[in-house]
Amino acid sequence: MLRAIKPAMSDPRSARKPTLEDVAEAAGVSRATVSRVINGVRNVDPKLHAIVWQAVDATGYVPNRAARSLVTRRSGTVALVVSDAVSHDDDPFMRRFFADPFFGRIVGGVMSVLRPRGIQLALQIVGTDDARGRLVGDLGQGQADGAVVLSLHPDDTLPHQLYEAGIAAALVGRPAQPVPISYVDLANDAGGVLAAEHLIGRGCTRLGMITGPAHVPASQDRLTGFRQALARHGHAWFPTVEGGFTYESGETALLELLERQPELDGLFVANDVMAQAAVMALRGRELRVPDDVAVVGFDDSSAALDARPQLTTVRHPLEDMAAESARLVLARIDDPSLRVESVIFDPKLVVRQSA
Amino acid sequence: MLRAIKPAMSDPRSARKPTLEDVAEAAGVSRATVSRVINGVRNVDPKLHAIVWQAVDATGYVPNRAARSLVTRRSGTVALVVSDAVSHDDDPFMRRFFADPFFGRIVGGVMSVLRPRGIQLALQIVGTDDARGRLVGDLGQGQADGAVVLSLHPDDTLPHQLYEAGIAAALVGRPAQPVPISYVDLANDAGGVLAAEHLIGRGCTRLGMITGPAHVPASQDRLTGFRQALARHGHAWFPTVEGGFTYESGETALLELLERQPELDGLFVANDVMAQAAVMALRGRELRVPDDVAVVGFDDSSAALDARPQLTTVRHPLEDMAAESARLVLARIDDPSLRVESVIFDPKLVVRQSA
DNA sequence: CGGAGCATGGAGAGCGCTCTCCACTACATA
DNA sequence: TATGTAGTGGAGAGCGCTCTCCATGCTCCG
Numbered sequence: 001m002l003r004a005i006k007p008a009m010s011d012p013r014s015a016r017k018p019t020l021e022d023v024a025e026a027a028g029v030s031r032a033t034v035s036r037v038i039n040g041v042r043n044v045d046p047k048l049h050a051i052v053w054q055a056v057d058a059t060g061y062v063p064n065r066a067a068r069s070l071v072t073r074r075s076g077t078v079a080l081v082v083s084d085a086v087s088h089d090d091d092p093f094m095r096r097f098f099a100d101p102f103f104g105r106i107v108g109g110v111m112s113v114l115r116p117r118g119i120q121l122a123l124q125i126v127g128t129d130d131a132r133g134r135l136v137g138d139l140g141q142g143q144a145d146g147a148v149v150l151s152l153h154p155d156d157t158l159p160h161q162l163y164e165a166g167i168a169a170a171l172v173g174r175p176a177q178p179v180p181i182s183y184v185d186l187a188n189d190a191g192g193v194l195a196a197e198h199l200i201g202r203g204c205t206r207l208g209m210i211t212g213p214a215h216v217p218a219s220q221d222r223l224t225g226f227r228q229a230l231a232r233h234g235h236a237w238f239p240t241v242e243g244g245f246t247y248e249s250g251e252t253a254l255l256e257l258l259e260r261q262p263e264l265d266g267l268f269v270a271n272d273v274m275a276q277a278a279v280m281a282l283r284g285r286e287l288r289v290p291d292d293v294a295v296v297g298f299d300d301s302s303a304a305l306d307a308r309p310q311l312t313t314v315r316h317p318l319e320d321m322a323a324e325s326a327r328l329v330l331a332r333i334d335d336p337s338l339r340v341e342s343v344i345f346d347p348k349l350v351v352r353q354s355a
Numbered sequence: 356m357l358r359a360i361k362p363a364m365s366d367p368r369s370a371r372k373p374t375l376e377d378v379a380e381a382a383g384v385s386r387a388t389v390s391r392v393i394n395g396v397r398n399v400d401p402k403l404h405a406i407v408w409q410a411v412d413a414t415g416y417v418p419n420r421a422a423r424s425l426v427t428r429r430s431g432t433v434a435l436v437v438s439d440a441v442s443h444d445d446d447p448f449m450r451r452f453f454a455d456p457f458f459g460r461i462v463g464g465v466m467s468v469l470r471p472r473g474i475q476l477a478l479q480i481v482g483t484d485d486a487r488g489r490l491v492g493d494l495g496q497g498q499a500d501g502a503v504v505l506s507l508h509p510d511d512t513l514p515h516q517l518y519e520a521g522i523a524a525a526l527v528g529r530p531a532q533p534v535p536i537s538y539v540d541l542a543n544d545a546g547g548v549l550a551a552e553h554l555i556g557r558g559c560t561r562l563g564m565i566t567g568p569a570h571v572p573a574s575q576d577r578l579t580g581f582r583q584a585l586a587r588h589g590h591a592w593f594p595t596v597e598g599g600f601t602y603e604s605g606e607t608a609l610l611e612l613l614e615r616q617p618e619l620d621g622l623f624v625a626n627d628v629m630a631q632a633a634v635m636a637l638r639g640r641e642l643r644v645p646d647d648v649a650v651v652g653f654d655d656s657s658a659a660l661d662a663r664p665q666l667t668t669v670r671h672p673l674e675d676m677a678a679e680s681a682r683l684v685l686a687r688i689d690d691p692s693l694r695v696e697s698v699i700f701d702p703k704l705v706v707r708q709s710a
Numbered sequence: 711c712g713g714a715g716c717a718t719g720g721a722g723a724g725c726g727c728t729c730t731c732c733a734c735t736a737c738a739t740a
Numbered sequence: 741t742a743t744g745t746a747g748t749g750g751a752g753a754g755c756g757c758t759c760t761c762c763a764t765g766c767t768c769c770g
Contacts, residue, residue: 030750062496067726070421070755098463108453121478141417385720422756426725
């Protein structure tokens with residue numbers, strides 16, 4: 001007596017998935033023709049075209065991505081790489097980073113471009129140099145066709161490695177070291193200008209600024225814009241204190257600034273977290289915000305809303321920037337010879353209570 | 356005269372990537388042996404082992420994932436699926452969702468499990484039924500080995516479709532409709548108990564609750580826990596008003612609640628956003644928080660920190676839950692016959708100023 | 711000393727797909 | 741009728757890998 005050799009088709013896990021071959025047989029054509037129809041290439045008789053699609057429906061065929069990318073050398077995937085220089089991979093900083101809306105807004109922006117084109121988004125986090133090396137290898141091998149890179153550290157070597165490896169990439173944020181890779185960025189200097197003009201418009205005359213770390217390009221640009229706008233209005237000089245983008249550094253910086261300019265009535269802070277700290281510290285000194293000192297922050301992060309009074313701040317169009325970075329990567333994948341490009345977005349002042 | 360046929364190796368894009376074959380040649384062994392070494396299987400002479408790794412280094416070999424998964428039928432990828440029932444894919448709700456730390460915390464939790472094992476995370480957003488169908492097809496074809504699913508809508512059919520298709524999956528949050536898929540969840544009822552006991556501990560006697568939508572399991576559980584804990588303390592009845600988890604609904608609900616219980620001195624609200632709205636509305640009625648009415652929220656979201664006074668609230672261990680869901684998927688991929696499992700996490704009360 | 715038994719490495723098939731060739735038909739042109 | 745020219749579909753190679761078989765060489769015991 002013979003036993004059936006075919007496995008039970010009831011369990012979808014063991015059921016053999018239909019292949020191109022099966023569709024071809026069902027449609028009575030060759031594998032190649034089915035492939036042509038599915039990929040919409042070349043001249044296929046419209047009659048056959050219809051028959052093939054019918055067979056696809058009937059068999060429930062879904063193309064096998066692995067097989068396809070093995071031959072096309074395209075994975076249909078773009079990686080979103082978060083690169084940071086932490087000592088170990090489970091750094092608490094990363095936890096904070098993920099919990100920050102910043103990350104989600106970028107994901108949303110990138111997805112809005114990728115999804116309509118049926119391209120996958122693969123998330124990659126690299127904290128160590130070792131991980132970066134592996135990532136470059138994997139991308140070079142075609143694990144993804146390109147990468148949108150979030151470099152969180154100014155000394156990050158990843159952009160350069162990606163360039164060396166010839167991987168299609170775009171950076172979110174101008175790289176600290178010039179590197180021939182396209183990037184999107186915010187016109188940080190324009191943000192500084194916005195802050196300056198708002199404070200001057202309010203009638204502030206004794207201004208000051210808490211800057212970000214001097215080696216971060218965005219910090220420099222915010223300062224430059226602020227300074228130039230003030231200069232245009234005749235303010236040749238104002239005190240600045242460098243902060244580290246953290247709450248504590250904002251507090252310290254404010255106290256130092258007050259020492260150097262006790263009459264301060266207008267303050268620009270290079271990010272919201274430090275601005276929030278500054279506002280708290282001002283109130284601790286019995287200075288009212290905005291009546292005694294008007295404060296403008298930067299980022300429009302959740303810190304701006306947590307602060308009391310809520311912060312007037314400079315806002316990134318982050319989703320749009322992320323979307324554009326995805327477009328840049330896609331363009332580069334299509335045509336690697338494309339010239340390196342940068343797209344700069346304009347910030348917007350969000351007026352709340354602090355200024 | 357002969358021209359060199361080999362392409363210039365200077366451009367990494369056109370340079371042929373080394374394959375197993377190349378490594379085998381360099382090591383003077385067969386392809387199969389190299390494969391064995393790289394995958395760490397079976398008995399390979401330690402001497403050859405060393406030689407092979409040396410050849411891997413020398414050639415800069417990186418395995419081709421597509422080729423490998425074509426034969427192993429494993430992609431080495433887990434999908435993080437966000438499933439919602441929106442009319443079109445670019446719903447503003449999605450924008451808000453991505454900007455919410457909730458999303459990032461889950462990504463972080465899932466990554467913490469996947470990364471050490473070298474497994475990719477692919478992000479998938481499905482808003483329409485059509486997209487859901489395609490997703491199930493793609494996953495069935497092996498685009499990913501399994502999926503962590505965030506179902507944002509109680510009527511979502513995706514979990515059931517995944518089960519039908521035999522795809523390894525785990526849900527974050529108990530499904531509204533029972534379905535044989537593992538899930539992680541918060542002990543929402545325990546959260547209700549925490550809130551009740553905190554309010555009673557403060558001496559509140561005239562209690563009330565603003566619940567979430569009745570059809571959302573989490574809402575029901577929060578109410579149940581709160582009710583049972585109060586009952587244990589002799590509070591047989593308290594007024595409840597149903598809200599919709601939105602700011603506006605919280606406002607409206609509070610006003611209705613005050614009408615039914617003007618003497619209210621203790622309030623439990625099923626999420627922070629509504630709680631924040633309730634606090635504002637209470638202050639608008641000249642009722643002090645927490646002195647006149649103590650308020651406990653739920654989620655420990657950014658709304659809890661935005662509120663003034665800041666909210667005492669019930670906190671999810673969201674990262675841990677997400678990590679566990681990833682573990683469940685991985686376990687199921689390894690052994691599809693595993694029984695369906697649920698892992699319930701305990702919430703924690705975060706005491707701030709509102710109660 | 712012969713053969714069983716085991717450790718080890720190689721040969722080769724084949725995963726599902728794309729894409730280059732090539733064959734064939736149909737029609738126009740010489 | 742012989743030849744040129746599209747347009748169309750099929751045959752088949754091969755992408756890079758894993759894994760099952762099989763051959764080989766060795767040890768060990770009767």
